[in-house]
Amino acid sequence: MMQGYFLAGLHAQPATFDLYYRRNPYRGGYAVWAGLEVALDYLEGLRFTAADLDYLAGLGQFRSEFLEALRDWRFSCAVTAFPEGRVVFPNEPLLTVQGPLWEAQLVETALLNVLNFQTLVATKAARCLTAAQRSPYGGAVVEFGARRAQGPDGALGAARAAVVGGATGTSNVEAARRYGLKAVGTHAHAWVESFPTELDAFRAYARMYPENTTLLLDTFDTLDSGLPNAVTVARELREAGHELRGVRLDSGDLAYLSARVRSRLDEAGFPEVKITASNDLSESVIESVIREGGRIDVYGVGTQLATGGGDGGGALGGVYKLVALDGADKMKLTGDPGKTSVPGLKRVWRGVDAAGHLALDVVASDSEAVPQPGERVSDPGNPLRSSRVPAGLTWSDARVRVMEAGRRLTAPEPLPDLQARARADLDRLPEGTLRLLNPHVYRVSLSRPLQERRDALIAALREQHGL
Numbered sequence: 001m002m003q004g005y006f007l008a009g010l011h012a013q014p015a016t017f018d019l020y021y022r023r024n025p026y027r028g029g030y031a032v033w034a035g036l037e038v039a040l041d042y043l044e045g046l047r048f049t050a051a052d053l054d055y056l057a058g059l060g061q062f063r064s065e066f067l068e069a070l071r072d073w074r075f076s077c078a079v080t081a082f083p084e085g086r087v088v089f090p091n092e093p094l095l096t097v098q099g100p101l102w103e104a105q106l107v108e109t110a111l112l113n114v115l116n117f118q119t120l121v122a123t124k125a126a127r128c129l130t131a132a133q134r135s136p137y138g139g140a141v142v143e144f145g146a147r148r149a150q151g152p153d154g155a156l157g158a159a160r161a162a163v164v165g166g167a168t169g170t171s172n173v174e175a176a177r178r179y180g181l182k183a184v185g186t187h188a189h190a191w192v193e194s195f196p197t198e199l200d201a202f203r204a205y206a207r208m209y210p211e212n213t214t215l216l217l218d219t220f221d222t223l224d225s226g227l228p229n230a231v232t233v234a235r236e237l238r239e240a241g242h243e244l245r246g247v248r249l250d251s252g253d254l255a256y257l258s259a260r261v262r263s264r265l266d267e268a269g270f271p272e273v274k275i276t277a278s279n280d281l282s283e284s285v286i287e288s289v290i291r292e293g294g295r296i297d298v299y300g301v302g303t304q305l306a307t308g309g310g311d312g313g314g315a316l317g318g319v320y321k322l323v324a325l326d327g328a329d330k331m332k333l334t335g336d337p338g339k340t341s342v343p344g345l346k347r348v349w350r351g352v353d354a355a356g357h358l359a360l361d362v363v364a365s366d367s368e369a370v371p372q373p374g375e376r377v378s379d380p381g382n383p384l385r386s387s388r389v390p391a392g393l394t395w396s397d398a399r400v401r402v403m404e405a406g407r408r409l410t411a412p413e414p415l416p417d418l419q420a421r422a423r424a425d426l427d428r429l430p431e432g433t434l435r436l437l438n439p440h441v442y443r444v445s446l447s448r449p450l451q452e453r454r455d456a457l458i459a460a461l462r463e464q465h466g467l
Contacts, residue, residue, distance in 0.1 A: 001102075001105050001106075002066075002102045002105065002106055003061075003062055003063065003066045005101050005102045005105065006066050006069060006102060007063070007066065010101055010102075011100060011101055011102035012100050012101070012102075013100070013101045013325055013326040014098070014099065014100065014101075014324075014325075014326060014327070015098070015099065015100065015101040015104045015105070015322060015324065015325050015326075016096060016097070016098045016104075016322070016323050016324035016325075016344075016345055017096065017097045017104050017105075017108070017320055017321060017322055017323065018093035018095075018096050018320070018321055018323050018341075018342075018346070019093065019094055019095040019096070019097075019111060019112070019115065019318060019319070019320045020090070020091060020092060020093050020094055020318065020319065020321075021090055021094075021116075021119075021316055021317050021318040021319065022090050022091060022317055022319070022338065022339070022381075023090055023317060024089070024090060024123075025119075025120055025123050025124075025308070025312060025313055025316050026123065026124070026127060026283075026310060026311060026312040026313050026436075027311065027312040027437075028123065028127060028312070028436070028439055029429070029432070029433035029434065029435065029439030029440055029441065029442060030087045030088070030089060030123070030426075030429060030433060030434075030439075030442065031087070031088050031089070031119050031120075031122075031123045031316070032085065032086075032087060032088075032119065032122040032123045032125075032126045032164060032165050032422050032425075032426075033082050033083075033084055033085065033086045033087070033088045033094060033115075033119055033122070034084060034085070034115075034118040034119050034121070034122035034160075034161045034164040034165065034418075035084070035114045035115045035117070035118030035119060035122075035157070035161065036081055036082075036083070036084035036095070036115070036402070037084055037412045037413065037418075038114050038118065038157070038160070039095075039110075039111055039114045039115055040079070040402060040403060040408050040412075041412070042110055042114065043075050043077075043079065043107060043403065043406065044075070044403070044406065044407060044408055046074070046075040046107070047073060047074055047075075048070040048071065048073055053067050053070060053071065056070075074406055075099075075103055075107070075406040076099055076100065076103060076405050076406040077097050077098055077099025077100070077103050077104055077107075077403070077405075077406060078097070078098045078099060078401065078403060078404050078405070079095065079096070079097055079098075079401070079402050079403035080095070080096045080098075080399050080400065080401050080402065081094060081095040081096070081399055081400070081402050082094050082095070082348075082398060082399050083400060083413075083421065084164065084413065084418050084421075085164055085417075085418035085419065085420075085421035085422040085425070086398070086421060086422070086425055087358070087422065087425035087426060087428075087429060088119075089361060089442050089444045090380075090381075090444060091342075091363070091380035091381060091444050092348050092361055092363050092380075092444050093342075093346055093348065093363065093399075094115070094318075095111065095115065096345075096346070096399075097111075098345075099406075101325065108320040111320060112318050112319075112320055114157070115318060116315065116316040116317075116318040117154070117157060117158075117161070117308065117316070118157055118158075118160065118161035118164070119161070119316055119318070120161075120308035120313065120315065120316040121157070121158045121161035121162055121165065121305060121306070121308050122161040122162065122164040122165035122422070123165060123316075124162075124165065124283070124301075124304065124305050124308055124310070124313065125141060125143070125161070125162040125163075125164070125165025125166050125167045125301075125305060126165040126166050126422060126426060127283040127436065128141045128166075128281070128282070128283045128286055128299065128301050128304075128305065129141045129165070129166035129167070130283070130426070130434050130436075131283040131284075131286040131287040131290070131436065132286050132290075132296075132299050134287065134290055135290045135294075135296075137295060137297070138297070139286075139290075139296060139297060139298070139299060140168050140297065140298045140299070141162075141166060141167045141168065141298075141299050141301055141305075142167055142168055142169045142170065142171070142184050142276075142298060142299070142300050142301070143158065143159050143162040143163070143167045143169070143170040143171065143172070143300075143301065143302075143305055143306065144170075144171045144185075144278055144300035144301060144302035144305075144306075145158055145159075145162075145171075145301070145302040145303055145304075145305050145306020145307065146158075146159070146170075146171060146172040146175075146306065147302070148302055148303040148306055148307060149306035149307060150307065152174075154306070154307075155172055155175065155306060156172065156174065156175045156178065158305065158306040158307075158308075159172045159175035159176075159179070159181065159306075160175065160179050160181075160415070162301075162305055162306075163179070163181055163415050163418075163419055164415065164418045164419055164422055165419075165422060166419060166422065166423060167301075167305075168182060168184075169181060169182035169183065169184035170182070170183065170184065171183070171184060171185040171300070179415055180414070180415065181415070186214040186215070186216055186246075186248050186276070187201075187205055187215075187216055188216070189216065189218075189219045189250075191205065191216075192216065192219040192220075193219065198219060198220060198225055198226065198229050199229045199232060199233070202215050202229050202230060202232075202233045203233055203236070206233050206236070206237055206242075206244070210237060210240065210242040211242060211245075212245055213233070213237065213242075213244055213245055213246075214245050214246035214247060214248055214274075214276060215229075215230045215233065215244070215246075215247050215248070216247075216248045216250060217230060217247050217248065217249060217261070218249060218250050218251045218252060222249065222251075222252060222257050222261070223257065223260055223261070223264075226247075227247070227260075227261055227264055227265075230244065230247050231264070231265070231268045231270070234265075234268070234270050234273065235268075243270075243272065243273075244270060244273050245273070245274065246273055246274035246275065246276050246297075246298070247261060247265075247273060247274075247275055247276070248275075248276040248277070248278065248300075249261070249275065249276070249277045249278070249279070249296075250277075250278045250279050251279055254277050254279065254285075254289050254294055254296065255288070255289045255290075255292035255293055255294035256292075256294075258275050258277060258289070258294045258295045258296045259293050259294060259295050261275055261295070262275060262295035274297040274298055275295060275296050275297050275298070276296070276297065276298040276299075276300055277289070277294075277296045277298070277299055277300065278299075278300040278301075278302060280302065280303055280304065281299050281300070281301045281302070281304065282301070282304040282309075282310050283310075283436055284310075284311070284436060286299055286301075287436060321341040323341060323342065323343050323344055323345070323346075324343065324344055324345055329343035329344045329453065329457050330343055331343040331454070331457055331458075331461070333458060333461050333462070333467075337381070337382070338381045338382075340454075340458070342363065342380060342446065342450065342454055343453065343454060343457050344365055344366070344450070344453060345365070345366035346363055346364065346365060346366055346450070347363075347364055347365075347366050347368070347397055347398075347399065348361055348362070348363055348364075348397070348398040348399055349361065349362045349363075349364060349370060349371055349395050349396070349397065349398065350395065350396055350397075350398040351371070351389075351390075351393035351394065351395050352393060352394045352395075352396070352428070353390075353392060353393055353394075354392055356428055357428050357429070357430050358425070358428050358429055358430065358442065359390065359393055359430070360377075360389065360390070360393065360443050360444075360445065361398065361442075361443070361444045361445070362377055362389070362444075362445050362446070362447055363380065363444065363445070363446050363447065363450060364446075364447035364449070364450055365447065365449055365450045365453065368447055368449060368450070370395045371389045371393075371395060371447065372389065373388075373389055373390065373391035373392075373393075374388050374389060374391075375388065375389045375447070375448060376388055376389075376448050377389060377445035377446060377447055377448065377451075378445060378446050378448070378451045379445065379446075380444060380445070380446050383446075383451055383454075383455070386445075387443070387445070429442070430442065
């Protein structure tokens, strides 16, 4: 497509593309926007090396004048986006790229690859943490999914995104090193099986890591073998001036076992020992464990988190659509009204009520002022469904310019700041939006002028194409 634009003389036309998604993942009420910092790093470093050009030349599909034009090519577009960590919703432009057509077109796949996956995983992490924190005893989530992730790069991206969504650490040491995360983990069943007895294995581990010992209880029998041996080692550590940090459950009825383990640890004088659970956890499993009286302190979520799997998961259906070209509005009309894009340069107004809760997002034309009480706004997926802007909202422009002329405008934000932003936004969601099943639907609306602009373009396109 780049070559086609170049040879047709269209490549330098100023273009605008919007990236957005149409449905919340996991049939939930929101998504946590993640991956922006990674995407900006990619864009800023994007270029064609001599080796790249040699490879393209070898394909026999590219003309020499086009390849020569790529020799000094650099990404030079402007990018506007929600700050990373924000809670976002369907049918609002999360990221907008403005610049020469061939540049803005080239980056479509890379942006969707990074932002779809990391937003999916961050959302999964937030849902798991929401479930864990419904326990009266509290709960934390750590990322344990490297073994089941989609390759090494997928494992690294998943660990990063999980922390944006609320995870407090990762078992992936390379991810911890690269992103400044907390590296966490315990021994495997093979450790226990490698010693003459389970008690020998526990003692050896405690000798090596006296300040950081978490023992896996279920290699043989959780309650009749693993737990008694762990209590023995806990007493020996205490006599030596140390404390057992935790125990881990990796199979069986986690609600029942964790309650029994907690009771016996407390009776033995070790109420501070933390109970970690793993074993194919998800937000629904966590919620079930808590509902049934489980006493888990830390949830090591692996496969479901690192792959973004689960009911309604697997992929975020983000799309990247041309909305303006050389000063004219552009749109995908299609036969499905729910997939009809919204043309033109836009901004997203976010309204907050007097209690500080998110109340309404309004997508408007770039030149429109703050929505006014009583103004009619419409559903992006169904223009026949409309409502009026309520009074008493405080409005802010939800997106910021993050890149100009292909260069970042600010330094990368630390992951703890992104996590804090996500947590603050989740705390401000309307009641019911965090429900795992049948959540409250947060409203994203189109302003009346933008809806009218869209309707006019639809009519013009139908007339033009004889539809």
